[in-house]
Amino acid sequence: MKTLRTIIIEDEPSGMENMRLKLQQNCPEIEIVAECLNGEDAIRQIRRHLPELIFLDIMLGDMTGFDVLKAIRNPTFEVIFTTSFDEYAIQAIKSNALDYLLKPIDIDELIEAVSKMQLKLMEKSTTQTPVAPRPTKIGFPISTGQQFIDPQSIIYISAEDNVAVLHLPAREKIKLTKSLGWVEELLEGHGFCRVHHSYVINFNHMSEYVRQDGGYLIMSDKKLISVARRKKDDFLSKMEAWEGSK
Numbered sequence: 486m487k488t489l490r491t492i493i494i495e496d497e498p499s500g501m502e503n504m505r506l507k508l509q510q511n512c513p514e515i516e517i518v519a520e521c522l523n524g525e526d527a528i529r530q531i532r533r534h535l536p537e538l539i540f541l542d543i544m545l546g547d548m549t550g551f552d553v554l555k556a557i558r559n560p561t562f563e564v565i566f567t568t569s570f571d572e573y574a575i576q577a578i579k580s581n582a583l584d585y586l587l588k589p590i591d592i593d594e595l596i597e598a599v600s601k602m603q604l605k606l607m608e609k610s611t612t613q614t615p616v617a618p619r620p621t622k623i624g625f626p627i628s629t630g631q632q633f634i635d636p637q638s639i640i641y642i643s644a645e646d647n648v649a650v651l652h653l654p655a656r657e658k659i660k661l662t663k664s665l666g667w668v669e670e671l672l673e674g675h676g677f678c679r680v681h682h683s684y685v686i687n688f689n690h691m692s693e694y695v696r697q698d699g700g701y702l703i704m705s706d707k708k709l710i711s712v713a714r715r716k717k718d719d720f721l722s723k724m725e726a727w728e729g730s731k
Contacts, residue, residue, distance in 0.1 A: 492519045494527040524548030543568040640690040644683040681713045688727045
């Protein structure tokens with residue numbers, strides 16, 4: 486039985502505990518990798534853990550579950566909505582939700598919803614068709630318009646004067662008109678990682694990771710880039726996922 490990397494997103498601690506216990510006692514295939522009590526944390530943890538399944542409450546204080554989904558580009562996970570309100574069912578269906586569970590959550594319905602996920606994975610593995618290759622070049626905004634670049638030629642991106650600068654082989658630099666955060670989102674899923682307030686690196690141009698002195702990287706152009714303490718866990722997690730995909 487395949488283990489499903491799962492995140493629970495629920496704004497009530499008692500509801501979180503209830504869901505966790507029901508999953509642990511009745512759905513052994515579920516591996517809970519994160520629990521989130523608000524929408525902003527949910528977005529961060531989804532990007533960090535890359536789950537296969539999320540249990541998503543609809544009402545999350547200042548945000549809704551639908552707001553969380555809108556913030557995630559090209560999601561690769563399935564969604565099971567959990568809510569006390571049945572009026573959101575149509576909107577959930579339009580969001581391509583795997584299932585929609587009303588609270589208090591019935592155990593049989595919970596088991597059935599998780600079984601749908603397993604069935605979907607089995608069908609996908611037997612009928613999977615080749616995925617079209619990603620475009621080899623992406624348009625990056627510069628002062629005169631756009632410059633089209635293969636993202637894998639980028640060694641790293643730095644923040645300078647509140648805008649991002651692409652660093653390419655042969656010491657070539659391209660100054661953009663957008664921030665480093667904007668470029669980080671654009672390159673999500675392309676093998677890049679934010680390791681510092683001022684740097685996003687390309688794993689494919691990482692020559693060495695040195696754990697000494699707080700941790701730093703040696704890039705293919707010999708540039709040394711520190712890994713910020715608050716970014717280290719996210720970096721190590723993404724590096725492990727990158728290594729596993731090779």
